[in-house]
Amino acid sequence: MTGKRKLWIALFITPCMLLFGLIYAAPIVTVTATAFTRYTAAARPVFAGGENFAALFRDKDFQIAVKNTLVWVLLQTTVHVSIGLGMALILHKKPKGWKVARTVYLIPNIVPTAATGIMFMLLLNPQFGVVKGLYKLLSISGPVPNLFGNSRYAFVTVTCTWLFYSAFNTVIFLAQLGSVDKAIYEAAAIDGASPWQTDRHINLPALRGTIGTCVLLASVAMVSQFDIIYMTTRGGPGTATLNLPVYLYKTMNLENNYGKANAVGVVQIILGLGLAGLIRLLFGEKKSNRETEAQL
Amino acid sequence: MTRHKKAATAMAAVTLAAAMLLSLCSCASVSPSKQPATASGTKDTDGKVTLNVINYHVGVDYAADYYKYLFESFLETEAGKNVRFNFEEIPTTDAFNQKIKLLISGGTLPDIVLNGGNNITELAARAGKVRDLTPYFDADPAWRALFDDRSIEFNTVDGKIYGVPVSKEISYIYYNKELFARAGIEPPETAFESWDEFFKACETFKAAGITPVGMDTADSGWLSNLWLCGLIATQSKAGETWMNTEFPTNFNIPQVQSAVAQLQRMLSQYTTADAVGGRYDPMATHFFNGEVAMFPNGPWMIPDFRNTEKAPEGFYNKVGVMLLPGGGMSLVPTPGDMVGATDPKKIEAAVAFLKYSTTVENQLLALEMTGLQPVSPHITIPARLKNSDPLMAKVLDTAARAKVTYGQNQAYWHQNVIDAFSTFLPELAYFNITPEQFCARLTEAALKN
Numbered sequence: 001m002t003g004k005r006k007l008w009i010a011l012f013i014t015p016c017m018l019l020f021g022l023i024y025a026a027p028i029v030t031v032t033a034t035a036f037t038r039y040t041a042a043a044r045p046v047f048a049g050g051e052n053f054a055a056l057f058r059d060k061d062f063q064i065a066v067k068n069t070l071v072w073v074l075l076q077t078t079v080h081v082s083i084g085l086g087m088a089l090i091l092h093k094k095p096k097g098w099k100v101a102r103t104v105y106l107i108p109n110i111v112p113t114a115a116t117g118i119m120f121m122l123l124l125n126p127q128f129g130v131v132k133g134l135y136k137l138l139s140i141s142g143p144v145p146n147l148f149g150n151s152r153y154a155f156v157t158v159t160c161t162w163l164f165y166s167a168f169n170t171v172i173f174l175a176q177l178g179s180v181d182k183a184i185y186e187a188a189a190i191d192g193a194s195p196w197q198t199d200r201h202i203n204l205p206a207l208r209g210t211i212g213t214c215v216l217l218a219s220v221a222m223v224s225q226f227d228i229i230y231m232t233t234r235g236g237p238g239t240a241t242l243n244l245p246v247y248l249y250k251t252m253n254l255e256n257n258y259g260k261a262n263a264v265g266v267v268q269i270i271l272g273l274g275l276a277g278l279i280r281l282l283f284g285e286k287k288s289n290r291e292t293e294a295q296l
Numbered sequence: 297m298t299r300h301k302k303a304a305t306a307m308a309a310v311t312l313a314a315a316m317l318l319s320l321c322s323c324a325s326v327s328p329s330k331q332p333a334t335a336s337g338t339k340d341t342d343g344k345v346t347l348n349v350i351n352y353h354v355g356v357d358y359a360a361d362y363y364k365y366l367f368e369s370f371l372e373t374e375a376g377k378n379v380r381f382n383f384e385e386i387p388t389t390d391a392f393n394q395k396i397k398l399l400i401s402g403g404t405l406p407d408i409v410l411n412g413g414n415n416i417t418e419l420a421a422r423a424g425k426v427r428d429l430t431p432y433f434d435a436d437p438a439w440r441a442l443f444d445d446r447s448i449e450f451n452t453v454d455g456k457i458y459g460v461p462v463s464k465e466i467s468y469i470y471y472n473k474e475l476f477a478r479a480g481i482e483p484p485e486t487a488f489e490s491w492d493e494f495f496k497a498c499e500t501f502k503a504a505g506i507t508p509v510g511m512d513t514a515d516s517g518w519l520s521n522l523w524l525c526g527l528i529a530t531q532s533k534a535g536e537t538w539m540n541t542e543f544p545t546n547f548n549i550p551q552v553q554s555a556v557a558q559l560q561r562m563l564s565q566y567t568t569a570d571a572v573g574g575r576y577d578p579m580a581t582h583f584f585n586g587e588v589a590m591f592p593n594g595p596w597m598i599p600d601f602r603n604t605e606k607a608p609e610g611f612y613n614k615v616g617v618m619l620l621p622g623g624g625m626s627l628v629p630t631p632g633d634m635v636g637a638t639d640p641k642k643i644e645a646a647v648a649f650l651k652y653s654t655t656v657e658n659q660l661l662a663l664e665m666t667g668l669q670p671v672s673p674h675i676t677i678p679a680r681l682k683n684s685d686p687l688m689a690k691v692l693d694t695a696a697r698a699k700v701t702y703g704q705n706q707a708y709w710h711q712n713v714i715d716a717f718s719t720f721l722p723e724l725a726y727f728n729i730t731p732e733q734f735c736a737r738l739t740e741a742a743l744k745n
Contacts, residue, residue, distance in 0.1 A: 126569040126570050128570070132569075146569065146722075149513070149572035151722065152728075236719030237721075238720055238728070250715060254712040254714075255712045256419065
């Protein structure tokens with residue numbers, strides 16, 4: 001590599017590195033350092049060892065928040081990504097009306113999450129929402145279920161506000177499918193492969209790396225999911241929809257306990273990194289990278 | 297690649313890199329016109345003192361017009377003629393409180409710190425971010441005489457006064473006269489004698505197909521909180537004393553547990569289906585639409601009764617006022633506005649503004665424009681109010697007949713306890729937890745502080 005080329009690379013990388021350092025790296029260092037302090041809105045940080053972490057792991061609400069977060073990660077990485085994948089495989093075959101279907105499926109992803117939250121709150125309102133209308137239409141007697149208000153349904157209801165809208169993944173999968181050599185499909189067709197066999201033996205192997213990427217993105221999104229939960233249930237009823245970001249927000253904003261909130265942040269970062277490592281392991285990214293490098 | 301193409305690529309690359317660097321630099325600089333309201337400084341070149349204010353009484357806030365008037369008219373007074381304001385506007389009390397808390401923790405507070413509650417007075421005082429106003433009260437006995445001891449005590453931390461209260465907060469019950477007539481219930485002159493009588497009326501409403509009460513659980517569960525506070529305070533002297541205690545940490549007491557059991561009954565039997573998980577605004581709409589007979593709230597709601605964007609034409613005349621059963625009314629001093637300035641000239645100017653905001657004239661104007669109750673106990677309410685706002689006059693008349701006055705959770709409970717109250721109310725409403733478990737949850741939250 002020439003010195004001139006190195007200079008260009010350095011020129012482009014420096015602002016990014018500075019931005020990363022200021023916006024991400026420095027706060028991560030601060031968060032980690034203050035997680036080991038007694039730090040409130042009214043007092044400067046004082047070193048307290050692992051006090052905040054001990055308090056966290058004793059708190060049963062924190063345990064529920066971790067559990068809920070992990071369940072959402074699991075649902076998002078399996079159901080959500082699978083829906084996006086299924087949709088991409090269907091759209092890739094370009095059935096009648098595929099363009100309309102693709103556009104319609106994208107719509108929920110362009111609506112701001114705050115608006116989505118309010119929309120669902122109104123739609124599912126037990127006093128005047130669609131569920132009440134359905135009950136009336138189907139002549140079902142008994143009280144209309146309060147889907148956001150009752151902890152029996154709240155977790156599933158909140159999950160349904162995002163689980164099925166996987167257009168982002170669909171777009172990524174479609175882009176990858178578009179790069180598969182057409183000759184392979186032609187050869188498969190000549191050999192008499194069925195659509196399922198084409199998916200099973202050509203498309204899915206071609207999408208392996210992309211599935212890994214989508215799973216990674218889905219899990220990271222769930223570790224930091226906040227807005228729609230805050231807009232609809234604020235982690236309630238009780239602790240039914242409490243997750244780590246909402247727990248962190250409440251610790252910081254309602255208990256004014258910044259040290260403990262930062263300890264939650266550290267747990268969140270570790271959880272995110274752990275999940276990323278696990279996903280890399282599951283999808284054999286290292287191995288496939290090595291294989292690619294060897295081929296090159 | 298040709299020489300020209302290479303040059304063009306290099307130019308584009310340099311431009312792009314420069315743009316990235318510039319965007320990085322822009323993160324760190326703020327143009328003078330966009331200076332935040334927390335910036336400090338002394339006198340400007342024209343000799344005027346600039347006071348930085350973060351104002352949340354903006355937009356659709358019930359007191360936006362009044363505060364606009366207050367800031368503008370202060371500049372025309374002798375004390376304010378050499379002052380100018382630099383405003384930063386943050387709509388909603390919630391966002392405002394978050395910003396102030398962050399500034400308490402790691403920034404500079406504005407010169408005048410409006411108080412949005414959330415226990416900000418104590419946090420700011422303990423962090424040393426606001427000034428002790430005791431000497432100013434001591435130096436002006438006429439000003440000090442405007443406030444009762446309770447209001448001053450409420451704004452005192454470690455023996456020093458930090459906040460200047462501008463009003464008192466009361467709440468009681470509004471009722472729909474038409475719905476009472478339809479159910480064949482004669483509304484009491486001042487209040488139902490007892491909760492038994494109140495619940496009997498609720499049954500009558502239910503039998504007539506009318507929803508008896510407005511309640512909510514989301515955000516802070518404001519309406520349910522008002523019912524609960526009344527239920528606790530009016531049942532016994534012990535309950536009244538407990539409801540006048542700031543920041544309680546033990547909710548596992550019989551008075552609270554029995555009141556929570558009654559609240560559970562109300563949530564499960566006497567309110568709208570969307571009350572559980574519902575926010576204040578849709579519940580208020582139910583009342584405006586004549587779907588709910590009784591609705592607890594304070595005087596700040598009165599302007600809404602006349603606002604045809606919120607309530608139907610003529611709704612104002614359908615509304616009556618009563619106290620909570622047993623003659624109960626919540627009455628709390630408000631957390632007062634504070635001085636965050638450090639420069640002596642700015643402190644003087646900020647105190648002058650706070651004094652101006654509590655003159656008898658301005659307290660009366662606040663009452664008429666926003667429903668804020670005067671903080672001074674001995675202010676004579678002008679007769680003109682009876683003609684211009686008969687419902688407000690009725691409120692003042694009814695409030696004077698309260699037998700039991702008490703605090704309410706937004707003023708007296710820790711923030712995380714209010715949150716636990718709100719998030720566990722649905723569990724209570726659906727009998728997923730018992731009143732005792734509910735109280736244990738509140739205690740657990742209170743002990744985290």
